Amino acid sequence: MSATIQTPDWVKDAVFYQIFPDRFASSARVEKPSNLEPWTAPPTVYGFKGGDLLGVVEHLDYLVDLGIKAIYFNPIFQSASNHRYHTHDYYRVDPILGGNEALRELLDAAHARQIRVVLDGVFNHASRGFFQFNHLLECGAQSPYLDWFTVKRFPLNAYEPNAKPNYGAWWNLPALPEFNTANPQVREFIFNVATYWIAFGIDGWRLDVPYEIDDDEFWREFRRRVRNANPDAYIVGEIWHESERWLRGDQFDAVMNYIQTRAAIAFFGAETLSSLKPGGGYDVLQPLAAGDFAAEIERMLALYDWEITTAQMNLLDSHDTPRFVTMVNGDTSALKLAMLFQLTMPGAPTIYYGDEVGLAGGHDPECRGGMPWDQAQWDMDLHAYVRAAVQVRHAYPALRRGSYHTRLAAETSYAFERIVGGDRIMVAFNTAQTPATLRIPLEQSARDARLVLGDGGSVSANLEGDTLVIQAAPRSGVVVTLG
Amino acid sequence: MSATIQTPDWVKDAVFYQIFPDRFASSARVEKPSNLEPWTAPPTVYGFKGGDLLGVVEHLDYLVDLGIKAIYFNPIFQSASNHRYHTHDYYRVDPILGGNEALRELLDAAHARQIRVVLDGVFNHASRGFFQFNHLLECGAQSPYLDWFTVKRFPLNAYEPNAKPNYGAWWNLPALPEFNTANPQVREFIFNVATYWIAFGIDGWRLDVPYEIDDDEFWREFRRRVRNANPDAYIVGEIWHESERWLRGDQFDAVMNYIQTRAAIAFFGAETLSSLKPGGGYDVLQPLAAGDFAAEIERMLALYDWEITTAQMNLLDSHDTPRFVTMVNGDTSALKLAMLFQLTMPGAPTIYYGDEVGLAGGHDPECRGGMPWDQAQWDMDLHAYVRAAVQVRHAYPALRRGSYHTRLAAETSYAFERIVGGDRIMVAFNTAQTPATLRIPLEQSARDARLVLGDGGSVSANLEGDTLVIQAAPRSGVVVTLG
Numbered sequence: 001m002s003a004t005i006q007t008p009d010w011v012k013d014a015v016f017y018q019i020f021p022d023r024f025a026s027s028a029r030v031e032k033p034s035n036l037e038p039w040t041a042p043p044t045v046y047g048f049k050g051g052d053l054l055g056v057v058e059h060l061d062y063l064v065d066l067g068i069k070a071i072y073f074n075p076i077f078q079s080a081s082n083h084r085y086h087t088h089d090y091y092r093v094d095p096i097l098g099g100n101e102a103l104r105e106l107l108d109a110a111h112a113r114q115i116r117v118v119l120d121g122v123f124n125h126a127s128r129g130f131f132q133f134n135h136l137l138e139c140g141a142q143s144p145y146l147d148w149f150t151v152k153r154f155p156l157n158a159y160e161p162n163a164k165p166n167y168g169a170w171w172n173l174p175a176l177p178e179f180n181t182a183n184p185q186v187r188e189f190i191f192n193v194a195t196y197w198i199a200f201g202i203d204g205w206r207l208d209v210p211y212e213i214d215d216d217e218f219w220r221e222f223r224r225r226v227r228n229a230n231p232d233a234y235i236v237g238e239i240w241h242e243s244e245r246w247l248r249g250d251q252f253d254a255v256m257n258y259i260q261t262r263a264a265i266a267f268f269g270a271e272t273l274s275s276l277k278p279g280g281g282y283d284v285l286q287p288l289a290a291g292d293f294a295a296e297i298e299r300m301l302a303l304y305d306w307e308i309t310t311a312q313m314n315l316l317d318s319h320d321t322p323r324f325v326t327m328v329n330g331d332t333s334a335l336k337l338a339m340l341f342q343l344t345m346p347g348a349p350t351i352y353y354g355d356e357v358g359l360a361g362g363h364d365p366e367c368r369g370g371m372p373w374d375q376a377q378w379d380m381d382l383h384a385y386v387r388a389a390v391q392v393r394h395a396y397p398a399l400r401r402g403s404y405h406t407r408l409a410a411e412t413s414y415a416f417e418r419i420v421g422g423d424r425i426m427v428a429f430n431t432a433q434t435p436a437t438l439r440i441p442l443e444q445s446a447r448d449a450r451l452v453l454g455d456g457g458s459v460s461a462n463l464e465g466d467t468l469v470i471q472a473a474p475r476s477g478v479v480v481t482l483g
Numbered sequence: 484m485s486a487t488i489q490t491p492d493w494v495k496d497a498v499f500y501q502i503f504p505d506r507f508a509s510s511a512r513v514e515k516p517s518n519l520e521p522w523t524a525p526p527t528v529y530g531f532k533g534g535d536l537l538g539v540v541e542h543l544d545y546l547v548d549l550g551i552k553a554i555y556f557n558p559i560f561q562s563a564s565n566h567r568y569h570t571h572d573y574y575r576v577d578p579i580l581g582g583n584e585a586l587r588e589l590l591d592a593a594h595a596r597q598i599r600v601v602l603d604g605v606f607n608h609a610s611r612g613f614f615q616f617n618h619l620l621e622c623g624a625q626s627p628y629l630d631w632f633t634v635k636r637f638p639l640n641a642y643e644p645n646a647k648p649n650y651g652a653w654w655n656l657p658a659l660p661e662f663n664t665a666n667p668q669v670r671e672f673i674f675n676v677a678t679y680w681i682a683f684g685i686d687g688w689r690l691d692v693p694y695e696i697d698d699d700e701f702w703r704e705f706r707r708r709v710r711n712a713n714p715d716a717y718i719v720g721e722i723w724h725e726s727e728r729w730l731r732g733d734q735f736d737a738v739m740n741y742i743q744t745r746a747a748i749a750f751f752g753a754e755t756l757s758s759l760k761p762g763g764g765y766d767v768l769q770p771l772a773a774g775d776f777a778a779e780i781e782r783m784l785a786l787y788d789w790e791i792t793t794a795q796m797n798l799l800d801s802h803d804t805p806r807f808v809t810m811v812n813g814d815t816s817a818l819k820l821a822m823l824f825q826l827t828m829p830g831a832p833t834i835y836y837g838d839e840v841g842l843a844g845g846h847d848p849e850c851r852g853g854m855p856w857d858q859a860q861w862d863m864d865l866h867a868y869v870r871a872a873v874q875v876r877h878a879y880p881a882l883r884r885g886s887y888h889t890r891l892a893a894e895t896s897y898a899f900e901r902i903v904g905g906d907r908i909m910v911a912f913n914t915a916q917t918p919a920t921l922r923i924p925l926e927q928s929a930r931d932a933r934l935v936l937g938d939g940g941s942v943s944a945n946l947e948g949d950t951l952v953i954q955a956a957p958r959s960g961v962v963v964t965l966g
Contacts, residue, residue, distance in 0.1 A: 033615075033627035033668060046625035078614055080621035088614050089572070095614075096627060129617030131561055131571050131578075132516075137642065138563035138612065138658065142529035144516035144579060159620065159642040175621065185516060 005249030007311035008204070008232045010116060012400050014070040015343070015390050016350035017063055020319050021073060021097055022048055022082045024353050024371045025055030030098040039370040043361075048082050049370050053093065053102035057109045066356065067390030070116040070348070072206055074319055076103065079127065083319065083368070085120075085208065086127035086175055090193040107201040116203035118234055123190045124212040125169070125176040128158050133177045136167075147183050170212065181213050187221070194222060195229040204234030206313070207252070211239055219251040236313045240280035247304045257312045257347060259300045264316060267293035267414070268337040268431060269328030276362060279321035290431070294409030294416075301346065301404055310401060312347030316355065322362045323355060332358065333475040336385050337429055340453070340477040343389045344399050344418065344427040356386040385455070392453045392479055398423040408440045415440045415470075417482075424482040426461075430472035438470040438478075448483035488732030490794035491687070491715045493599060495883050497553040498826070498873050499833035500546055503802050504556060504580055505531055505565045507836050507854050508538030513581040522853040526844075531565050532853050536576065536585035540592045549839065550873030553599040553831070555689055557802055559586065562610065566802065566851070568603075568691065569610035569658055573676040590684040599686035601717055606673045607695040608652070608659040611641050616660045619650075630666050653695065664696050670704070677705060678712040687717030689739070689796070693729070694722055702734040719796045723763035730787045740795045740830060742783045747799060750776035750897070751820040751914060752811030759845060762804035773914070777892035777899075784829065784887055793884060795830030799838065805845045806838060815841065816958040819868050819938070820912055823960040826872045827882050827901065827910040839869040868938070875936045875962055881906040891923045898923050898953075900965075907965040909944075913955035921953040921961075931966035 023043070026032075030052040037047040053076065063071070075084035078092040093103045110117050126133055132145040140154045150168035157163040158174050170176040179186050194205060205226065210219065226233050237246055239255040246252045262278050262285060270287035278285050288296070301309055316324040316338050328334040335355070342349040353359075354371050358379030361367035372378065393399045402418035407426065409415075415428035415438060424446065430436040449468055451461045455476035462469050470478050506526070509515075513535040520530040536559065546554070558567035561575040576586045593600050609616055615628040623637045633651035640646040641657050653659040662669050677688060688709065693702065709716050720729055722738040729735045745761050745768060753770035761768050771779070784792055799807040799821050811817040818838070825832040836842075837854050841862030844850035855861065876882045885901035890909065892898075898911035898921060907929065913919040932951055934944045938959035945952050953961050 031668075033629075033631070035625070035627045035629040037625070044625065046622040048622075048625070048627045050627070080614065080618040080626070082622075086621065088617060127617075127621070129612050129614065129621065131563065131612065134571060134610075134612030134617075135563040138569065138610070139529040139531075139565075142518070142520070142527065142531070143563070144518045144531045144533070146516075146518040148516070155644075161638075185514075 005305045005307045007253040007307050008234050010203075010232060011070075011234050011253065011311040011348050013394075014116065014348045015068055015393060016070045016072050016118075016313065016348055017066070017068040018072045018315070018318060018350050018352045019056060019074065020051075020353060020368050021053065021056075021076055021084070022051045023368050024051050025059045025373070026050045027052050027054035027058055027098070029054045030096070030102065032096060040372070043365040043368045043370070045365050046082065048096065050096060051370075052096065052098045053106045054098050057102075057106050060109055060113055060115065063115065064113050066351075066387055067394055068115060068351070070118060070203070071110065072118045072313070072350065073120060075120040075122055075208075080129055081127075085122050086129075087122050088127055088129045089131070091196065103200070111201070116234075117201075118204040118206055118236070119197060119202050120208055121194060121205040122208040123179070123193075124209050125178045128175055128177065130177070148180055148186055149177050150180050170209070178212070181215060181218055187218060191222060191225045195225050198226055198229040198233055203230070203232070204236065206256070207235065207237045210237045210246070210252070216245070216251065219246065223251055234311070240282075242303055244303065247308045249305070249307075254308060254312045254347070256318070257300075257314045260297070260312075260314050260342070260345070260347070261316060261321070263288060263293055263296045263300070264338040264341055265324065265327050268341065268429075269324075269331060269334040270431065271433075272328040272331035272334055274322075274327055274329045276322045276327055278327065279318075279363075285327075289411050290409040290414040291411075294406045294414060298406060306346075310346045313350055314342045314345060314347040315350040315352065316342060317352050317367070319352070319368055320364065321367065323352065323360055323367050325355070325358060326360045326362050326367070330360065332379060332382055336382065336455070337431060337475060337477050339386050340389045340427070340479070341429070343393045344425070344479060346402075346404055349393070351386065357383050388453060395452070396423065396425055396481070398425045405443070407442075408438060412436070413438050417443075426468055426480040426482060428470050428472065428478045428480070430474065430476055433474050435474055436472050438472055440468040440470065442466045442468055442482070446482040450481045450483070451478065452481055453477070453479035488788045488790045490736040490790050491717050493686075493715065494553075494717050494736065494794040494831050496877075497599065497831045498551055498876060499553045499555050499601075499796065499831055500549070500551040501555045501798070501801060501833055501835045502539060502557065503534075503836060503851050504536065504539075504559055504567070505534045506851050507534050508542045508856070509533045510535050510537035510541055510581070512537045513579070513585065515579060523855070526848040526851045526853070528848050529565065531579065533579060534853075535580045536589045537581050540585075540589050543592055543596055543598065546598065547596050549834075549870055550877055551598060551834070553601060553686070554593065555601045555796070555833065556603060558603040558605055558691075563612055564610075564658075568605050569612075570605050571610055571612045572614070574679065586683070594684070599717075600684075601687040601689055601719070602680060602685050603691055604677060604688040605691040606662070606676075607692050608661045611658055611660065613660070631663055631669055632660050633663050653692070661695070664698060664701055670701065674705060674708045678708050681709055681712040681716055686713070686715070687719065690718065690720045690735070693720040693735070699728070699734065702729065706734055717794070723765075725786055727786065730791045732788070732790075737791060737795045737830070739801070740783075740797045743780070743795075743797050743825070743828070743830070744799060744804070746771060746776055746779045746783070747821040747824055748807065748810050751824065751912075752814060752817040753914065754916075755811040755814035755817055757805075757810055757812045759805045759810055761810065762801075762846075768810075772894050773892040773897040774894075777889045777897060781889060793829045796833055797825045797828060797830040798833040798835065799825060800835050800850070802835070802851055803847065804850065806835065806843055806850050808838070808841060809843045809845050809850070813843065815862060815865055819865065820914060820958060820960050822869050823872045823910070823936070823962070824912070826876045827908070827962065829885075829887055832876070834869065840866050871936060878935070879906065879908055879964070881908045888926070890925075891921060895919070896921050900926075909951055909963040909965060911953050911955065911961045911963070913957065913959055916957050918957055919955050921955055923951040923953065925949045925951055925965070929965040933964045933966070934961065935964055936960070936962035
């Protein structure tokens with residue numbers, strides 16, 4: 001455990017955009033193999049649509065306009081799967097994505113726009129085509145790479161239908177052979193991949209299922225190597241539950257904060273919750289009222305050091321969950337409330353591509369649809385709202401670095417204050433279907449209250465002594481600066 | 484067909500050395516995975532011994548001392564097979580060989596010693612782990628790479644034991660899926676690989692089973708691309724039989740001249756022939772007497788344009804055949820005679836690594852043993868003889884570029900003259916177990932005959948009018964300059 005926990009400053013100021021590379025944008029500059037699915041067809045388990053990294057380059061200005069400061073990419077390395085979690089070659093960007101040259105162009109273009117790039121590091125398992133595993137398939141027990149994986153019996157039954165693999169595999173899925181990370185050569189291989197791409201110019205790693213490499217010293221060394229290559233690199237783990245073990249400053253900077261995700265769906269979508277499971281093995285969500293929601297948020301904020309909390313990767317959904325709007329049965333008002341919530345909370349908000357224009361989709365593969373670039377298909381109101389909320393976050397340091405204080409939590413009314421230095425911001429939500437008057441007692445007096453974000457003309461914020469009185473439209477969020 | 488046939492001049496002056504990379508030399512500078520076979524153990528079908536390219540670098544001066552001017556390497560790209568004909572990645576030198584950096588060092592070190600480097604191009608088939616084929620295994624009919632191979636049915640049965648593959652595969656071997664070279668993207672892929680490594684610095688391609696890509700225009704375009712990248716690049720096909728189709732100047736510069744190989748084994752090893760087949764699908768060899776041998780050599784020399792003939796890749800054996808010494812049941816005298824023969828014939832002689840020190844071995848995998856570096860295991864007399872014969876070839880341009888004329892061919896006596904400009908050289912063989920007097924009538928008078936290579940002190944060469952009289956030791960070859 002480090003004496004002082006340090007997480008990258010830039011993350012605290014970032015708004016992330018998560019891109020599933022096969023589905024965001026396709027450039028005419030990347031030649032594609034022939035057998036692609038139509039962009040607008042429902043996504044399938046095995047089909048490719050042909051998105052690529054130059055397509056991202058060509059839409060960077062869209063992200064700039066939205067206020068995005070960082071991209072988290074789902075895996076981009078050569079892989080025989082549309083999600084690319086089955087890595088075939090860790091040193092090669094997938095040719096369908098444009099290869100290493102496309103990543104070079106993307107990094108240069110993104111950095112020129114002050115956008116950071118975080119890649120998905122899939123280090124627990126490789127794939128059946130990965131060289132050292134393929135070696136075992138081809139050469140059996142005589143392969144020099146015998147100790148790169150954990151083999152129970154030869155010959156390997158990797159492609160035998162319905163067979164439980166006779167080698168270590170993630171969730172016993174034969175397509176995902178697990179590395180033997182007890183082998184020093186395997187550790188070195190992974191560390192070298194990690195630092196190679198950091199040196200190439202990426203700004204951090206999102207670590208896929210890192211708890212499966214159940215070895216704190218592995219991740220400590222991983223952190224040392226990566227931070228040595230770039231002291232500003234961000235390391236964020238995919239851990240769906242409480243993660244103290246990894247967040248003491250010596251392993252990760254953050255985790256994907258699905259705790260907040262679940263709470264936000266259950267509160268903002270309380271009336272419209274679908275019966276879909278929220279992902280990560282969790283059961284169907286139950287509605288939360290404001291009191292329980294605020295308690296859960298306070299519990300969450302107390303889990304880790306504040307330095308960690310302000311660098312958390314917050315998110316409403318991802319490639320691993322139904323989209324938020326689908327989790328709430330199409331209730332766009334819930335999405336807007338939740339979007340404002342994550343954009344005003346400690347930790348880096350993350351927008352899953354397409355959420356901002358209303359792209360819907362249930363569990364994988366549905367949540368990985370092609371990004372619509374025909375604006376006729378966009379929810380323009382939603383897009384404008386998200387864009388405005390992002391701007392508010394960037395405008396007020398208190399929203400990024402300020403302390404958090406619940407100020408109101410009752411049924412459908414919820415408000416919290418963020419404070420840094422002399423700057424104070426109140427964020428309030430009326431989740432009811434009717435207008436509400438929120439009376440929020442202030443702990444410290446204020447002379448001035450100014451509404452900086454509301455929803456519709458019926459909203460106002462005024463001081464009545466040491467009470468902030470907000471007239472809130474139905475299902476609306478409000479941001480008020482206190483002077 | 485080109486109006487003028489042009490083959491690289493350097494090939495006509497080269498003596499090649501063929502290296503099977505896993506078996507020639509291992510450097511301490513290349514870190515290896517753990518499970519290697521002992522260097523001196525009999526080679527196996529699947530095991531690796533851990534030879535590498537830096538090991539070659541560290542033994543280049545051995546090759547310089549032997550008089551070698553070019554190396555033909557069996558495949559060096561990443562492959563899950565010890566022979567590396569199952570290519571996994573055409574753009575990556577195998578990590579066990581030291582990776583691309585090792586090839587860089589090797590090329591620089593070899594070129595500094597005026598040694599050229601020819602690689603093995605395996606373009607008919609890839610492997611089951613090759614990315615685009617693995618894609619079909621993983622994604623089935625939805626893979627974008629559907630048309631990179633020829634699939635009869637999905638799912639592919641690539642790893643089903645004893646199944647005939649339901650996709651195009653070389654010799655129906657499931658490990659060797661054949662490219663669909665009718666696909667322009669596949670053609671472009673192969674051409675780009677070819678020119679990438681030429682630009683990297685290699686001096687040519689030996690083409691594995693090129694007749695399987697039954698498409699003259701494919702190879703014409705291959706030649707145009709490669710020669711455009713390096714006008715001096717050598718293109719030599721692995722074709723075991725008569726090859727007029729490919730040797731008209733528009734496709735290959737040469738083929739591996741197994742026609743000469745077979746004749747040399749049958750003549751020089753007439754008395755000691757083993758019952759092994761000589762490879763390439765040919766039946767057991769029958770002994771040849773000098774008359775039939777000379778007729779076969781003359782037939783062979785008339786097959787192609789002289790520009791091709793002087794650039795042929797001549798060889799006594801290879802990774803695909805039993806070693807010569809094993810084909811003649813250990814009769815080293817036959818090996819010495821045949822070695823002198825190829826070193827005095829038109830076309831580039833090739834020494835398969837280890838032949839020069841007496842390394843033996845039958846059919847694959849036996850012919851791929853570890854090179855002995857303990858000189859106590861060498862046949863020092865053989866090594867000195869080969870070295871001397873190589874020096875003679877380098878000393879006399881007539882041996883490299885001179886015309887060929889049979890001057891004697893009867894039973895165990897055989898002689899031919901090589902002439903270029905005013906330089907004349909007679910090469911004579913007594914393959915009998917007893918001393919012989921060879922009386923060779925000269926077509927043109929000579930004033931002087933000088934013995935430049937013989938075997939033992941009992942040898943002499945003298946002119947008697949227009950007859951060259953050679954007293955030849957049993958089973959010996961003689962090289963005489965005529966002035």
